[in-house]
Amino acid sequence: xxxxxxxxxxxxxxxxxxxxxxxxxxxxxxxxxxxxxxxxxxxxxxxxxxxxxxxxxxxxxxxxxxxxxxxxxxxxxxxxxxxxxxxxxxxxxxxxxxxxxxxxxxxxxxxxxxxxxxxxxxxxxxxxxxxxxxxxxxxxxxxxxxxxxxxxxxxxxxxxxxxxxxxxxxxx
Amino acid sequence: xxxxxxxxxxxxxxxxxxxxxxxxxxxxxxxxxxxxxxxxxxxxxxxxxxxxxxxxxxxxxxxxxxxxxxxxxxxxxxxxxxxxxxxxxxxxxxxxxxxxxxxxxxxxxxxxxxxxxxxxxxxxxxxxxxxxxxxxxxxx
Numbered sequence: 001x002x003x004x005x006x007x008x009x010x011x012x013x014x015x016x017x018x019x020x021x022x023x024x025x026x027x028x029x030x031x032x033x034x035x036x037x038x039x040x041x042x043x044x045x046x047x048x049x050x051x052x053x054x055x056x057x058x059x060x061x062x063x064x065x066x067x068x069x070x071x072x073x074x075x076x077x078x079x080x081x082x083x084x085x086x087x088x089x090x091x092x093x094x095x096x097x098x099x100x101x102x103x104x105x106x107x108x109x110x111x112x113x114x115x116x117x118x119x120x121x122x123x124x125x126x127x128x129x130x131x132x133x134x135x136x137x138x139x140x141x142x143x144x145x146x147x148x149x150x151x152x153x154x155x156x157x158x159x160x161x162x163x164x165x166x167x168x169x170x171x172x
Numbered sequence: 173x174x175x176x177x178x179x180x181x182x183x184x185x186x187x188x189x190x191x192x193x194x195x196x197x198x199x200x201x202x203x204x205x206x207x208x209x210x211x212x213x214x215x216x217x218x219x220x221x222x223x224x225x226x227x228x229x230x231x232x233x234x235x236x237x238x239x240x241x242x243x244x245x246x247x248x249x250x251x252x253x254x255x256x257x258x259x260x261x262x263x264x265x266x267x268x269x270x271x272x273x274x275x276x277x278x279x280x281x282x283x284x285x286x287x288x289x290x291x292x293x294x295x296x297x298x299x300x301x302x303x304x305x306x307x308x309x310x311x312x
Contacts, residue, residue: 020217026212026213026215027212028212029214029222030216032214033191060188061187067187068248068251069188069189069192069224069225069227069228069229070188072251073223073224076223076224095255096254096255097253097255098227100251100253102247102250
């Protein structure tokens with residue numbers, strides 16, 4: 001089933017499926033909304049952490065565009081998971097506040113990418129800007145404040161990039 | 173936990189709303205209130221309701237408030253959200269919006285999402301009003 005999904009999604013080179021629900025009995029929201037992928041690039045480049053997914057009908061509104069709720073969910077994840085990765089935090093960062101500007105629509109078949117930019121990190125907060133894009137075109141701009149829990153906290157949902165998929169390149 | 177009286181299921185939902193529903197609505201004195209019962213499919217890694225799901229749901233309630241107040245379909249231009257407390261699985265969660273101002277093109281809407289014990293999410297949004305001739309369905 002995962003391979004069928006992979007064929008359907010046709011993720012570009014370097015993207016690996018994110019396994020959010022390892023060892024979990026039930027599917028959680030991040031898996032339920034669709035298959036999400038991530039790509040790790042060289043440190044300090046704009047591709048250091050990229051989240052990606054293919055737009056399907058079940059992510060859309062009745063008008064046939066990518067649903068705003070899906071955009072917000074993914075942007076939230078790019079901020080906490082991507083932003084956390086950029087600053088080297090491997091724990092769950094709860095979102096405190098987010099603002100979204102719905103700049104343009106996206107449609108079924110589009111390959112969406114999300115990138116975070118860290119604005120500032122304090123002891124307890126992480127400020128990020130997030131863009132979702134299709135190709136070169138930005139369609140969602142978001143800014144986020146996330147809490148950095150004291151102590152170890154939960155490792156990010158135990159989410160792992162799935163390297164088992166056929167032909168997936170190793171990337172560490 | 174059963175659905176509180178007066179709420180009807182939004183059976184016309186499709187796409188994202190249908191995949192993450194069922195969502196319910198009650199019209200109370202011209203005011204639209206939406207509700208849903210979060211299950212495991214709405215949870216994040218902490219076992220509470222995912223912030224994205226809460227955002228999607230509040231957004232839909234705020235868009236509906238525009239429709240019921242101004243009789244105009246609307247799409248979200250900007251949404252600003254503050255997460256106040258966790259949404260718990262199995263708790264009936266409700267969301268509603270209030271149009272606080274508008275001109276011919278844009279409505280300003282305040283929204284709140286709350287559980288049986290506490291406020292969960294608060295929002296402020298700008299919604300672009302579609303022309304009356306357009307028949308685009310609102311979110312959810």
